[in-house]
Amino acid sequence: MRITQISANVWSLSTWLVFPIAVWIVKEEDGATLVDAGMPVMAKGIARALHDLGFGPLKRIVLTHGHSDHVGAVTRLLKAWPGVPVYVHRLEIPHMTGEAPYPGRRKAVPYLPRGLAQPLPEGADGRLEPIGGLKPYWTPGHAPGHVVYHHERDDVLLAGDLFNAKKGRLRFPLFTFDKAQALESSRIVRELQPARMEVCHGGPVRRPADQLDDYLRAHARFAGAGQQA
Ligand SMILES: [Zn+2]
Ligand SMILES: [Zn+2]
Secondary structure, three states, X not given: OEEEEOOOOEEEEEEEEOEEEEEEEEXXXXXXXXXXXXXXXXXXXXXXXXXXXXXXXXXXXXXXXOXXXXXXXXXXXXXXXXXXXXXXXXHHHHXXXXXXXXXXXXXXXXXXXXXXXEEOOEOOOOOEOOXXXXXXXXXXXXXXXXXXXXXXXXXXXXXXXXXXXXXXXXXXXXXXXXXXXXXXXXXXXXXXXXXXXEEOOOEEEEOHHHHXXXXXXXXXXXXXXXXXX
């Protein structure tokens, strides 16, 4: 697993398992936050990185969404750090625990046991509240409760599967059910204007807002297309 410091407080841990896959460790004042948990085989590497970076206790695991390639190491990590809270958008919980299939899929598959993940805290207006040094934003489409995490102080956006990327260029995320909604959600990069964005599959993208018009144009066929498998 490759460990890369991407800003003052954010590190990426990446590997290649058929496709590139990354998770992130955020240095907090009182420990560390893990963003996403990759595949099960990454558990050892993530645990070692958490120890080696030495930021103190693992305070929480926050998930961009509940797909299997983002929650894989959670159960094993919780054996090493029992009681650490795991957060995800409330709309993901029934799908990731196998109570209901993900939209567009026929079977409900449990990726995590029920009761293990809790909903990200929401304010009275329904907005997601900051968690550690991160500000979550609901960006549905790829998954119903997909969330991106903005590290405001470092101006880094941890974008999960809002996009895929290749050589710094935005790509449409694979296995996206509601393509029109995902396209709409991609506009968050214009709102936040991060200097650097990291996606789970495909590495860093500098100034993603600069590519947004091209991206929207290239995928305009998805706009208004609604839900499709
Ligand atoms: Zn996904
Ligand atoms: Zn993914």
